[in-house]
Amino acid sequence: MTPPTEPKVTVVVVAGGDPPTPEEIARLPANPVVVAADSGLDHAQAAGLTVAIAVGDMDSVSPEALTTAEQSGTRIERHPPDKDQTDLELALELATRLADRVIVIGAGGGRLDHLIGNLTVLASPQWSGVQIEAWLNNTQVLIVHSHRTLEAEPGDTVSLFALGGPAKVTTTGLKWPLNDEVLEPLTSRGVSNQATTPTPQITVSEGVVLAVIP
The missing domain is CATH 3.40.50.10240 (Thiamin pyrophosphokinase, catalytic domain)
Structure with a gap:
C-alpha cells in the first residue's frame, strides 16, 4: 500500500x-x-x-x-x-x-x-x-484507516486497539511486530508495545485502529 x-x-x-x-x-x-x-x-x-x-x-x-x-x-x-x-x-x-x-x-x-x-x-x-x-x-491518539507514521522515541509505549470490528494490521518499528495479522476488538493483544525507531509505521488493510502513545 x-x-x-x-x-x-x-x-x-x-x-x-x-x-x-x-x-x-x-x-x-x-x-x-x-x-x-x-x-x-x-x-x-x-x-x-x-x-x-x-x-x-x-x-x-x-x-x-x-x-x-x-x-x-x-x-x-x-x-x-x-x-x-x-x-x-x-x-x-x-x-x-x-x-x-x-x-x-x-x-x-x-x-x-x-x-x-x-x-x-x-x-x-x-x-x-x-x-x-x-x-x-x-497522550497522543492517532486514527489509522490505512497508513500512519507515528512520532515516537525508541522505548515509547505504543498501544493499538481495533475499533468497530477486527482489523488486519502490519507494523514496522515496534518491538513486537504484526505482519498482516488480525487484531481483534475487545482484547488486550495490542496493549503496551514499544517503539524501536522514531517513526514506527502502522498499515491497516482492513478495519480501523486506534494508536495510543502515552
Missing part, C-alpha cells in the same frame, strides 16, 4: 474538555485554522488562538467568549440543544471538509462517557480520507 502524501491543510479542533496545555499549544502548526466546539471557544481564546468557526448548541460557552468571537469576525454556527450529534462531531464535520489533517485538543477530562464518545467519533469511517489525531495532555 502506498502511503498517503503529506497533509497540506491542517485544522485544529478545540473541544470543551480539559483546557489545552501550553506544551500542546506550542506544538501546533503556525497560524492554524481553528474550529471551536462550544466551550472550546473559551479554551481557544484563553490560549491565544484565533478561531475561524465556532460550532455547537452554545450551552456551555461563556457569554463573554461569544461576544469576543462575534466582534472579532468568528463565524458562529448554532445548533439546537436537542440534536443527535455531539458538538465535537459537528466540529469534525466542518474540519474534515476544510483539511486533510485534523488535530483535536481539549477532548479529555470531565465525564468518562464524553471521553469514550469523543474517541469513537474520531474513528468514524466518514473521516477515513483525513488524518485525525487527538492530543490528551501527554
Whole structure:
C-alpha cells in the first residue's frame, strides 16, 4: 500500500474538555485554522488562538467568549440543544471538509462517557480520507484507516486497539511486530508495545485502529 502524501491543510479542533496545555499549544502548526466546539471557544481564546468557526448548541460557552468571537469576525454556527450529534462531531464535520489533517485538543477530562464518545467519533469511517489525531495532555491518539507514521522515541509505549470490528494490521518499528495479522476488538493483544525507531509505521488493510502513545 502506498502511503498517503503529506497533509497540506491542517485544522485544529478545540473541544470543551480539559483546557489545552501550553506544551500542546506550542506544538501546533503556525497560524492554524481553528474550529471551536462550544466551550472550546473559551479554551481557544484563553490560549491565544484565533478561531475561524465556532460550532455547537452554545450551552456551555461563556457569554463573554461569544461576544469576543462575534466582534472579532468568528463565524458562529448554532445548533439546537436537542440534536443527535455531539458538538465535537459537528466540529469534525466542518474540519474534515476544510483539511486533510485534523488535530483535536481539549477532548479529555470531565465525564468518562464524553471521553469514550469523543474517541469513537474520531474513528468514524466518514473521516477515513483525513488524518485525525487527538492530543490528551501527554497522550497522543492517532486514527489509522490505512497508513500512519507515528512520532515516537525508541522505548515509547505504543498501544493499538481495533475499533468497530477486527482489523488486519502490519507494523514496522515496534518491538513486537504484526505482519498482516488480525487484531481483534475487545482484547488486550495490542496493549503496551514499544517503539524501536522514531517513526514506527502502522498499515491497516482492513478495519480501523486506534494508536495510543502515552
